[in-house]
Amino acid sequence: MRAARRVVVKIGTNALTHATGRFNRAHFDALSEDLLWAAQGRELVVVSSGAIALGVERLGLPARPKDIPGKQACAAVGQSRLMRAYEEAFDRANRRVAQLLLTHGDVQDRRRYLNVKHALEHLLEAQVVPIINENDTVSVDELKFGDNDTLAGLVAGGVEADALIILSDVEGLFTADPRKNPDARMLPQVDAVTPELLALAGGSGSQVGTGGMTTKVRAAARAAESGVRCVITSGAVPGRLRSVLSGEPVGTLFESSGSRRSARTAWIAHALKPKGRLLVDAGAREAVTAGKRSLLPSGIRSVEGDFGRGDPVDLVDAQGQVFARGLSAYDDGELRRIAGLKSSDIESVLGYRYLDEAVHRDDLAVL
Numbered sequence: 001m002r003a004a005r006r007v008v009v010k011i012g013t014n015a016l017t018h019a020t021g022r023f024n025r026a027h028f029d030a031l032s033e034d035l036l037w038a039a040q041g042r043e044l045v046v047v048s049s050g051a052i053a054l055g056v057e058r059l060g061l062p063a064r065p066k067d068i069p070g071k072q073a074c075a076a077v078g079q080s081r082l083m084r085a086y087e088e089a090f091d092r093a094n095r096r097v098a099q100l101l102l103t104h105g106d107v108q109d110r111r112r113y114l115n116v117k118h119a120l121e122h123l124l125e126a127q128v129v130p131i132i133n134e135n136d137t138v139s140v141d142e143l144k145f146g147d148n149d150t151l152a153g154l155v156a157g158g159v160e161a162d163a164l165i166i167l168s169d170v171e172g173l174f175t176a177d178p179r180k181n182p183d184a185r186m187l188p189q190v191d192a193v194t195p196e197l198l199a200l201a202g203g204s205g206s207q208v209g210t211g212g213m214t215t216k217v218r219a220a221a222r223a224a225e226s227g228v229r230c231v232i233t234s235g236a237v238p239g240r241l242r243s244v245l246s247g248e249p250v251g252t253l254f255e256s257s258g259s260r261r262s263a264r265t266a267w268i269a270h271a272l273k274p275k276g277r278l279l280v281d282a283g284a285r286e287a288v289t290a291g292k293r294s295l296l297p298s299g300i301r302s303v304e305g306d307f308g309r310g311d312p313v314d315l316v317d318a319q320g321q322v323f324a325r326g327l328s329a330y331d332d333g334e335l336r337r338i339a340g341l342k343s344s345d346i347e348s349v350l351g352y353r354y355l356d357e358a359v360h361r362d363d364l365a366v367l
């Protein structure tokens, strides 16, 4: 961690607010000091939550609204307050910040994804600290990341960061939710994210948080898979960020799992929401995973969903496990007609043939 030069820090609502949801100015000031320290000699990207909570407070509402327009309105009010706080804190140290508000649609489309990535690269080169949040005011269900842990994981993979640090109100990942179980122990390191580990991570125990530990562990796993080391620690305790970046053993560390995925493969694996599922036989699974080959129509048993050419689809094995994601070379109707057939039969069945493969190797990410 001491060697990390490009760092993404995700700040959860809980790290910015009192338990009541009110903005915690003292926490924020301490946290901004840590961020400014981290930004010296490093490229820093901040993914910050807090817009809805700050909007709730500014509008004098008794609680966080449950309905979407209510949340959208709070986010619109709170986001400018949030940015003002960052702007003022960084200004004092003569550092510049920039606001980026993203929706899932911005990363689902490869061209827009690259646009975002290029803008981020440019800002970092100009030594500006990008402060990113989901554009809650215009995001509705299918365009939503849903939580900033997921967004931060995608950003970290996208900018090929060295480290992702997730700051919450707990010291790390515990064996159970420490709010509910006083005997829970913190895990200092996670080498593999197994279903058992995911089962330890519960939802948000607070009134203001969104994803809880589940989304943090998933984001950490994705980041680790993309070659980014990740630490989950507390943003409520001053100095934790400095400790992590000084190489001290605080929080829960998720080791990166070896090689960095290519940027395109990481995008296919993590940035895309699948529009359909291809159920494949054991031979096809073997060819795609161990054989590192394309998926041919002959290995497809059935097709689910409504998707077009080039849309993301999940590859599912006979046990129902999703083991890969890729871009389909055919739409769902075409694939239904050629499923189980040899590639040499595609043309006689469809009357044309784009590719021999249903999902080409270059468009595949094994999960």
Ligand SMILES: Nc1ncnc2c1ncn2[C@@H]1O[C@H](COP(=O)(O)OP(=O)(O)O)[C@@H](O)[C@H]1O
Residues within 6 Å of the ligand: 011, 012, 013, 014, 015, 049, 167, 168, 169, 170, 172, 173, 174, 175, 176, 177, 178, 179, 200, 201, 202, 203, 204, 205, 206, 208, 209, 210, 211, 212, 213, 214
């Ligand atoms: N196994 C666990 N270890 C640690 N925290 C957990 C665990 N399971 C659930 N949690 C809850 O997750 C919360 C942090 O997530 P969340 O409320 O979404 O915060 P943030 O605003 O930082 O994203 C903790 O306050 C805790 O109550």
Ligand SMILES: N[C@@H](CCC(=O)OP(=O)(O)O)C(=O)O
Residues within 6 Å of the ligand: 011, 012, 013, 014, 048, 049, 050, 051, 052, 053, 075, 133, 134, 136, 146, 147, 148, 149, 208, 209, 210, 211, 212
């Ligand atoms: N985008 C929302 C926060 C969403 C979110 O993931 O919140 P949190 O779990 O507190 O990180 C906001 O700014 O209020």
